[in-house]
Amino acid sequence: MNKNEIKLSNGMEMPRLGMGTWFLGEKKQKDDQETAALRAGIDAGIRLIDTAEMYGDGKSEQLIGRAIKGYDRSRLFLVSKVYPHNAGRRKIFKSVQQTLKNLQTDYLDLYLLHWRGAVPLEETVECMEQLVKEGKIRSWGVSNFDTDDMRELLSVPNGDHCVVDQVLYHLGLRGVEYDLLPWLEEHQIPLMAYCPLAQAGDLQKDLLKSSTVKEIAKIHNITPMQVLLAFVLYQPNVIAIPRSGKAEHVLQNWNARKIRLTDVEYGLLDKAFPAPKQKTYLDIV
Numbered sequence: 001m002n003k004n005e006i007k008l009s010n011g012m013e014m015p016r017l018g019m020g021t022w023f024l025g026e027k028k029q030k031d032d033q034e035t036a037a038l039r040a041g042i043d044a045g046i047r048l049i050d051t052a053e054m055y056g057d058g059k060s061e062q063l064i065g066r067a068i069k070g071y072d073r074s075r076l077f078l079v080s081k082v083y084p085h086n087a088g089r090r091k092i093f094k095s096v097q098q099t100l101k102n103l104q105t106d107y108l109d110l111y112l113l114h115w116r117g118a119v120p121l122e123e124t125v126e127c128m129e130q131l132v133k134e135g136k137i138r139s140w141g142v143s144n145f146d147t148d149d150m151r152e153l154l155s156v157p158n159g160d161h162c163v164v165d166q167v168l169y170h171l172g173l174r175g176v177e178y179d180l181l182p183w184l185e186e187h188q189i190p191l192m193a194y195c196p197l198a199q200a201g202d203l204q205k206d207l208l209k210s211s212t213v214k215e216i217a218k219i220h221n222i223t224p225m226q227v228l229l230a231f232v233l234y235q236p237n238v239i240a241i242p243r244s245g246k247a248e249h250v251l252q253n254w255n256a257r258k259i260r261l262t263d264v265e266y267g268l269l270d271k272a273f274p275a276p277k278q279k280t281y282l283d284i285v
């Protein structure tokens with residue numbers, strides 16, 4: 001990774017590495033451990049935290065709310081997501097209010113449409129713009145949008161104010177490199193990679209067993225998981241949000257920002273897990 005922050009099209013600076021929180025906050029008995037993991041991350045310098053109203057029906061947001069208590073809010077970069085069925089005039093304002101209450105804050109740095117639903121894009125964009133005006137959110141973006149969805153979004157009034165697209169991207173699933181990633185780069189929109197660890201290899205079993213991944217891990221004295229992170233962060237227009245409920249793993253993931261894969265190492269990973277040579281439609285988890 002060559003830069004720790006990335007400039008968004010509205011001038012804001014966004015950290016390139018943060019913490020995901022899907023499934024966190026859902027089990028009462030893990031509360032202390034998960035709060036400690038998030039706090040260890042913030043103490044180490046992580047500023048970006050990604051969540052959604054969907055995660056544990058607000059429980060993930062609530063866990064973050066408790067974890068960030070006592071920290072300087074202005075140093076954090078909080079991201080949440082609205083359900084597609086809440087992303088219209090009738091419901092979005094209530095949704096954002098609940099999210100802010102859960103997070104115990106009065107603004108979001110970034111608010112994402114979680115995936116495309118039945119509400120017309122024009123209406124969602126209008127609402128997002130209003131939320132920016134009201135100071136409830138500093139910026140907005142989308143998630144799970146493929147290239148055609150992005151083109152359509154940019155054709156609606158103020159659609160070009162979208163600052164990121166959050167999509168599934170890891171070493172074993174590189175379809176976005178064919179057209180979405182170049183398209184986003186051309187439009188100065190970073191790609192936020194979710195599941196950058198392929199859910200600890202669950203999404204693709206051969207990743208962590210790969211001799212190439214293991215060899216590169218050995219050379220750098222790092223873990224295979226850190227190789228996966230270094231791989232997505234090798235692309236300059238990519239932000240990654242690995243999730244862990246364990247402080248030790250959070251810190252390992254944070255240290256991945258310092259790893260510089262050589263072009264030769266990148267080439268070896270590229271050969272072991274090639275990007276498709278034709279359009280593949282965006283996968284979703």
Ligand SMILES: NC(=O)c1ccc[n+]([C@@H]2O[C@H](COP(=O)([O-])OP(=O)(O)OC[C@H]3O[C@@H](n4cnc5c(N)ncnc54)[C@H](OP(=O)(O)O)[C@@H]3O)[C@@H](O)[C@H]2O)c1
Pocket residue numbers: 019020021022023050051114143144166167193194195196197198199200223225226241242243244245246248249250252253285
């Ligand atoms: N927009 C969307 O539609 C969407 C969809 C999916 C995810 N997301 C976002 O992206 C985030 C990341 O995706 P994800 O949570 O699905 O999967 P992920 O980050 O690829 O993988 C999480 C898994 O990796 C393990 N792990 C993390 N760091 C590790 C380390 N250093 N060593 C060993 N194991 C490690 C975690 O277990 P431990 O807790 O034991 O460390 C957990 O089982 C989510 O949390 C969420 O914020 C967004």
